[in-house]
Amino acid sequence: MTIQRNVKLFKNGRNQAVRIPREFELPGDDAIMRKEGDCLIIRLAPKRSLLDVLSQLSPLEEDFGHIADLMPEAVDL
DSSP: OOOOOOOOEEEETTEEEEOOOGGGOOSSSOEEEEEETTEEEEEEOOOOOHHHHHHTSOOOOOOOOOOOOOOOOOOOO
16 A cells, blocks of 8 residues: 655755655655656665775875884783
8 A cells, every 4th residue: 555645845945845744754864866757756875885985985196105014012812
């Protein structure tokens, strides 16, 4: 069964916004919206892993100089 409600559209600066009723609230603060014909579809954005974030970073161009790779001191366990 599909739930539907009339909602209010309003202007927020130069954007149009919609008031989302409590029963349609999405958790979090990131979503994806797409348009199919005259329908708008809003769904949660997939959570990004740390690897996804790191893969989008640009390599550093800085020279950090030589870093000595010293052997660690022995530790009695």
